[in-house]
Amino acid sequence: QVRSAPDPLPRRGLRDLRSNPSPAMLPQLFARRYLFSSQSRSVVNLISGLSVAAVAMPVAAMIILLSVFNGFESLVKSMYSAFDADLTISPRQGQTFAQRDLDTAALARIPGVGALSFTLEQSALLEHGGRQATATIRGVDDAYGAVFQLGDVVSAGEWRVRLGDLERLVVGQSMAWMLGIRSLADADVTLYAVRRGSFSSLLPLENYTRRTEPVGGVYTLDLETERTYVLASLRLAQELFGYPGRASALVVRLAPGADAAVRKAVAAAAGDGFRVRTRDELRASFYRIMTYEKWGIFFIALLVLIIASFSVVGALAMLIVEKRDDISTLRALGADTGLVRAVFRTEGFLICGLGAVAGMTLGVAATLAQQYFGLIEIPAETFLTKSYPVEFRPTDLAVVAASFAAVAALLSNITVRSMIKTDRL
Numbered sequence: 001q002v003r004s005a006p007d008p009l010p011r012r013g014l015r016d017l018r019s020n021p022s023p024a025m026l027p028q029l030f031a032r033r034y035l036f037s038s039q040s041r042s043v044v045n046l047i048s049g050l051s052v053a054a055v056a057m058p059v060a061a062m063i064i065l066l067s068v069f070n071g072f073e074s075l076v077k078s079m080y081s082a083f084d085a086d087l088t089i090s091p092r093q094g095q096t097f098a099q100r101d102l103d104t105a106a107l108a109r110i111p112g113v114g115a116l117s118f119t120l121e122q123s124a125l126l127e128h129g130g131r132q133a134t135a136t137i138r139g140v141d142d143a144y145g146a147v148f149q150l151g152d153v154v155s156a157g158e159w160r161v162r163l164g165d166l167e168r169l170v171v172g173q174s175m176a177w178m179l180g181i182r183s184l185a186d187a188d189v190t191l192y193a194v195r196r197g198s199f200s201s202l203l204p205l206e207n208y209t210r211r212t213e214p215v216g217g218v219y220t221l222d223l224e225t226e227r228t229y230v231l232a233s234l235r236l237a238q239e240l241f242g243y244p245g246r247a248s249a250l251v252v253r254l255a256p257g258a259d260a261a262v263r264k265a266v267a268a269a270a271g272d273g274f275r276v277r278t279r280d281e282l283r284a285s286f287y288r289i290m291t292y293e294k295w296g297i298f299f300i301a302l303l304v305l306i307i308a309s310f311s312v313v314g315a316l317a318m319l320i321v322e323k324r325d326d327i328s329t330l331r332a333l334g335a336d337t338g339l340v341r342a343v344f345r346t347e348g349f350l351i352c353g354l355g356a357v358a359g360m361t362l363g364v365a366a367t368l369a370q371q372y373f374g375l376i377e378i379p380a381e382t383f384l385t386k387s388y389p390v391e392f393r394p395t396d397l398a399v400v401a402a403s404f405a406a407v408a409a410l411l412s413n414i415t416v417r418s419m420i421k422t423d424r425l
Contacts, residue, residue: 062400
């Protein structure tokens with residue numbers, strides 16, 4: 001009866017059975033023969049190949065999407081690193097503190113602390129050539145350049161805010177355009193700050209402290225930062241806002257290789273009246289939103305992957321129907337329902353595995369090519385980077401692989417158990 005079966009098992013497969021008698025290897029043996037054997041070419045095999053392609057595309061898309069979000073996240077963090085320090089020490093109460101309240105010498109002696117700088121931030125009104133704009137004036141001391149490397153972001157002039165006793169301003173490129181500044185040769189900007197402790201309705205101008213200073217440099221970052229921050233000297237900011245000898249924060253640059261213990265030591269040295277925050281904590285809400293967006297896109301792509309995986313269900317169902325004579329032969333040879341199910345379950349795993357490997361290879365290759373060669377460029381001249389920022393992370397690959405493995409296992413088990421019963425096909 002076995003010899004007269006219309007679709008007998010391949011002879012080579014039977015020889016492999018005799019040479020590999022382990023029951024655990026039988027499902028893998030039959031599944032590989034059904035998928036790769038040159039003697040079993042049919043429409044089902046063509047559909048299985050299409051299912052592999054249908055699975056590979058969403059897997060590759062998931063890796064590419066996550067890498068793009070990683071790239072934009074790293075780009076945003078690099079932009080903010082020009083104005084957000086590794087550690088920022090600020091008062092727990094109030095907006096300013098006396099500079100003598102912090103023992104900078106003790107802080108500088110902490111291992112892992114690279115540089116320190118006092119800053120004073122307040123809002124002010126800027127005016128140039130009849131144009132006005134509001135901005136945050138950040139007054140910085142002479143050690144500011146050791147905390148932030150601003151040389152790479154300055155597109156015109158230089159970032160120094162003091163030349164001896166001469167005061168200068170450093171503005172963003174967008175702020176320069178808003179004020180109509182086209183050349184540093186004639187770029188005197190008038191600053192207006194509300195005078196503290198006095199108010200006169202008869203002489204409104206007396207309510208403001210006014211200073212006119214030249215622009216000595218223009219920096220280029222993201223649009224929001226360019227429109228928000230204007231750098232000035234700490235002395236100018238203290239005189240403009242009426243805070244002599246006071247600052248709003250002490251920014252700290254950590255040495256390479258510094259760990260979380262440095263932050264604890266800085267917090268202990270600063271005292272209970274100050275709080276110490278990292279760069280990520282300063283913009284915690286923004287980074288949290290970016291994380292939510294990234295994983296929101298991931299679950300949407302996962303839903304697309306699940307829908308695409310139903311092609312594997314169709315291919316597996318058609319294969320079970322096509323191989324019903326083989327199933328009868330296996331039962332006649334003594335195979336139980338568990339073994340038969342394991343054969344086709346392994347077949348589903350093979351189809352999904354081939355699609356996953358192909359998709360991961362394609363996704364990783366495309367991501368690395370964009371990351372290192374910048375093949376796809378952004379059609380905008382004012383953006384900070386010429387090509388789309390992409391960053392491949394192995395953790396994303398592991399998450400995609402684990403998610404798809406769970407989907408493949410669930411769909412294959414449901415399909416096989418629903419079509420192969422204990423007493424019949």
